[in-house]
Amino acid sequence: MNTSLDPLFFSVSDTFDLPTHFKHPGISFSFHAEPVKKETLHCYDTFDWKGWNKNNTILLYRRRLNIIDLKNGREIFSVSFRKIPQSFFPNDVDNKATASKLFNLSKLRAFICYGSIETEVRSWKVLDENQKTITSVELRSIPSSNEAQKKLFVKLSPVRGYGKELQAVAGELKKHPEYVGKTTFTDFYKAVLAAGGIVPDNYSSKPFVKLKPSNTIQDSARKLLLSTFGVIQANEQWIPKTIDTEFLHDYRVAIRRTRSILAQLKRIFPPEKLSRYSQAFRELGKRTNNLRDQDVYLLQAERFRALLPVTMRESLDPFFTDLGNRHKKELRAFSRYLVSEKYRLLMQEWKSFLSNDMSSDPAITPDARKKTSDVAVSSIQKAWKKVIRHGREISRIATDTELHALRIDCKKLRYLLEFYASVFPANILRMVVCQLKELQENLGAFVDLSVQQDYLNDYLSNLQCTAENTPFAASIGGLVTALYHEREQVRMNFHKTFDKFDRPETEALFNGLFKKNR
């Protein structure tokens, strides 16, 4: 007989209790009750529920941080954790293995406390004739706004090598008049979340919008814009809290997507509205540019330091301190803007524009009634052809301007593929995106490294020529050099990467996409 180490869960009714003894054929047990305790469960996950999505429950209680397998209730990690932070990063956990487990769930996101649920626990140790603990029983009540709906769970924790005994105790529980039924850890955790009014997995930075290929493009575009608007709204109130950098990042991506839809679907919205909103979103995006740049530098602080010889690292500190201060100031300004009347009105207006009926007067919006699938195919085809054409035109040395421009072409194509994802076969689309992603990574790295160098050069030219600044300037200079070499490496890889994208196999994939919708 193999001993399974999964804990067992049962639901029971309110009057549940255990006797002090019971006899089972061949074995007799005693139950030792421990005093009733209040215990608060603090539920953590990232904003995009990475833990939940990978079946990991992150619960803080009894001053321990526990990572529990959502499917079977087994403890994967349990480490001492003496604070109850609003949010934390994997690095804040002392235990290396646990920290790296969390880091693997999410590299950039913080783990946020979604709620703290006060529960009541009664527990019993089940002892055999030698007074050896063979299992423990835990009765936990999870509150609900409605007292009658209070939920009671019994958890039987196994002890290795005592599987038979565990089953005997479980069998005994089932005969109990208050026994309601078998349940799972997943149900238990769902009840905990529900008690805290927490809805898991309610956010995605790329909401999947199911479009009907035969619907008008105007209708589909509105749907896409509305869901993107949802992302803007979901993130905006979190940005000022400085929990992690991804709120701002997702917010910016949503703005860029909005702009991209507006730019590519020109003849489906009234021109005067279109230009008003294009302008407004461009400005909104611009307001966050510095913030994002600063975020990127701060995230890369360690990498930057590591690029320099040990002796030069310390003199870089003023740069990051300065950056941190600027970031604070910038964030304060942007947070004020987010609660301003101007911003509120823009969002309100935008929402009602998307929600209300629109003109389909052919004189004003000639393309509004086109079929979604037709527009999807033709616009993706156009964008893809453009990437190919521009990519092939790139000179042997691949200049900065050429690569910058191609990056934007690729982004546009990528957004279109994402917008219309629901009208294409998922498997082909995945492969197409995969191909494109590789090219985008090369171009993205190139542009990032360029922007970073420009920023540092700029910083350097504004630096006063004083004796104290010399080591500082030297470090920045060293950094620029290191980044330069990295960038040239990326540039050298461009043609190879592009050729990989520009080949018959990829072309066949794209044609595969189009064929299905012709």
Next chain:
Amino acid sequence: MKTIALYSIKGGVGKTASAVNLAYLSSLTQPPTLVCDLDPQGASSFYFRIVPNKKYSSRKFLKGDKKIYNNIKGTDFDNLDLLPADFSYRNLDIELLEEKKPQKKLKKNIEELNTEYPFIFFDCPPNLTLLSESVFTASDIILVPLIPTTLSLRTFEQLFEFFKENKLDTSKIRGFFTMFERRKVMHREIVEEYSGKKRFLNRTVPYNSEVEKMGIYRAPLNAVRPNSPAAIAYQELWEELMGEID
């Protein structure tokens, strides 16, 4: 995986007390830890209130793998498991004779547990038998408790001789003094002379009646009386040993 044997040719020197307490300390710092009780008297199993499954026997122990795995039991302490000894272990020596390579048997049988336990402790019966030889091959460290008397030192020397004669690795052997009584001149002189020498650990475990009470507590002393002199000594002994392992 590190394997540590508590071994001595002499009986009643503190092997079991040391195995139980050191394993408990190991489970706190290097979880999880396994104790293999190899003594048919089952003293360490007794301390953890564990009796083996009815069908468990020395034969199953020699089969290894799943047979061992399925008979491991969780103690009342997190991350500390035990493979209990059965009375049939008294036949292990004879049964080992039937094996092709008796000296390597134990090492082979615990290989499976490699990934699960960073530390495994053997609580050995006294005497020098075929089973002991199998333990010598399977262990990374052979910890030998000694009561500070000339007689103990003599048996310690005998163990060394045995290792040399059989071309075993003597560097595995580490002695340490237990049941040390400061008021006894002979104890003082021996401890002063030997502890800290190449083959000995520095830290000694004092004579402490709390250790005897482990039979009543039926738990590691470090779990129930962590401030008793012997528990403190075991704590320091473990730290000294860990310092050497890293």
